[in-house]
Amino acid sequence: MKIPFSPPYIDESIIDEVVDTLRSGWITTGPKVKALEQEIKTYSQSEEVLCVNSWTSGAMLMLTWLGVKPGDEVIVPAYTYCATAHAVIHTGAKPVMVDSGEDFNISVDAIRKAITPRTKAILPVDIGGFPCDYPAIMQLVNEPEIKAMFVPDNEVQRQLGRILVVSDSAHSLGAKLPHGGRSDVAIFSLHAVKNVTSAEGGAICLNLPAPFDNAAVYSELRLNTLNCQTKDAFTKSQAGGWKYDIVGLGMKINLPDVNAAIALAQMRIYPQLLERRKEVFQAYERGFADCDWMVMPPSVTENGVESSYHLLALRIKGITEEQRNDIIAEVAKAEVAVNVHYVPLPMLTYFRELGYQMEDYPKAFANYCSEISLPIYPQLTDEQVNYIVNCMKEAYAKVVKGE
Numbered sequence: 272m273k274i275p276f277s278p279p280y281i282d283e284s285i286i287d288e289v290v291d292t293l294r295s296g297w298i299t300t301g302p303k304v305k306a307l308e309q310e311i312k313t314y315s316q317s318e319e320v321l322c323v324n325s326w327t328s329g330a331m332l333m334l335t336w337l338g339v340k341p342g343d344e345v346i347v348p349a350y351t352y353c354a355t356a357h358a359v360i361h362t363g364a365k366p367v368m369v370d371s372g373e374d375f376n377i378s379v380d381a382i383r384k385a386i387t388p389r390t391k392a393i394l395p396v397d398i399g400g401f402p403c404d405y406p407a408i409m410q411l412v413n414e415p416e417i418k419a420m421f422v423p424d425n426e427v428q429r430q431l432g433r434i435l436v437v438s439d440s441a442h443s444l445g446a447k448l449p450h451g452g453r454s455d456v457a458i459f460s461l462h463a464v465k466n467v468t469s470a471e472g473g474a475i476c477l478n479l480p481a482p483f484d485n486a487a488v489y490s491e492l493r494l495n496t497l498n499c500q501t502k503d504a505f506t507k508s509q510a511g512g513w514k515y516d517i518v519g520l521g522m523k524i525n526l527p528d529v530n531a532a533i534a535l536a537q538m539r540i541y542p543q544l545l546e547r548r549k550e551v552f553q554a555y556e557r558g559f560a561d562c563d564w565m566v567m568p569p570s571v572t573e574n575g576v577e578s579s580y581h582l583l584a585l586r587i588k589g590i591t592e593e594q595r596n597d598i599i600a601e602v603a604k605a606e607v608a609v610n611v612h613y614v615p616l617p618m619l620t621y622f623r624e625l626g627y628q629m630e631d632y633p634k635a636f637a638n639y640c641s642e643i644s645l646p647i648y649p650q651l652t653d654e655q656v657n658y659i660v661n662c663m664k665e666a667y668a669k670v671v672k673g674e
């Protein structure tokens with residue numbers, strides 16, 4: 272049985288929405304992007320939502336808005352996808368990597384130890400869709416001693432008066448956040464493998480504290496996604512609307528309507544899609560109930576936190592990196608596509624050459640060595656889940672028990 276890792280969810284309603292855009296005569300940023308922003312705003316209960324062409328460009332935009340520059344530091348986990356650190360490096364600042372906690376997510380204690388007077392922002396990552404401990408992180412950045420360390424060097428930073436928390440929520444659209452804490456800015460990825468997709472895209476959710484006016488920040492950022500041109504192409508295309516000005520050095524990172532249409536149609540059915548993801552997760556839980564050699568990823572907590580079930584990130588107890596690789600090879604023979612989330616950044620050539628060392632992140636390394644991500648998406652049937660579970664059990668028995 273051939274099982275792909277993460278195919279996009281495309282039904283007739285999604286195809287119809289894209290065709291509607293193609294027939295409308297307007298294919299780049301316009302009414303579909305506005306409608307998508309509204310859907311995500313309502314769904315995530317954010318103050319404002321701005322769509323861009325990727326998570327990565329969205330993160331660069333937010334760090335640029337904050338005025339992050341060479342000499343500054345931004346705290347990121349070592350256990351993440353490269354984009355989290357790349358966004359920081361593009362601003363000229365230094366990503367300060369810290370280790371994971373007990374699950375896959377960034378350790379709040381490690382964040383505390385990494386804060387210096389140069390720290391401008393923290394980018395916690397909701398690995399697999401399970402939210403980080405935002406109440407603890409927000410409390411940390413608001414502690415008087417931590418605030419006293421903060422050195423603002425522009426108006427935005429002065430108004431904020433503390434470290435900005437921008438969550439890498441690439442995986443966690445639809446996750447339930449803990450009570451009493453959310454990040455200042457959350458960025459969802461709408462990349463093809465994510466829970467909701469526009470093929471490529473990102474959604475920036477603004478929940479900045481007072482005295483910021485989120486609507487004003489939205490307008491300023493939107494201008495910045497379009498070369499700082501005072502009129503977007505849609506407005507300019509109307510009769511008599513030709514006049515415009517360029518008011519700054521903008522980026523060009525707007526989301527086209529033809530892309531937004533895909534995500535817009537997906538958002539309308541996302542509650543059902545998410546429910547099916549949860550059922551698939553639960554089918555795995557039942558399938559692996561008798562396997563004490565395996566740890567399921569975190570999914571729910573007593574205080575109302577719930578994952579968006581983006582990854583089925585298993586950890587297999589007591590295995591070496593080599594055994595994990597052998598298990599993957601066995602499962603691949605059965606035509607089941609699996610992945611590893613993630614190869615920690617210090618193990619990758621670029622970051623190693625920048626001087627990051629894997630020995631400094633033992634928890635991230637242990638996670639990496641024992642981790643295998645199995646397919647999880649709404650189209651998976653219970654029969655397919657059972658097949659994958661049996662493949663995993665057989666591969667484990669063969670590789671680890673020599674059976």
Ligand SMILES: *Cc1c(COP(=O)(O)O)cnc(C)c1O
Pocket residue numbers: 324325326327328351352354355396439441442460461462471472473
């Ligand atoms: C996918 C992903 C990104 C990058 O998203 P893009 O939309 O492709 O830029 C960033 N962080 C994490 C954790 C991701 O999984």
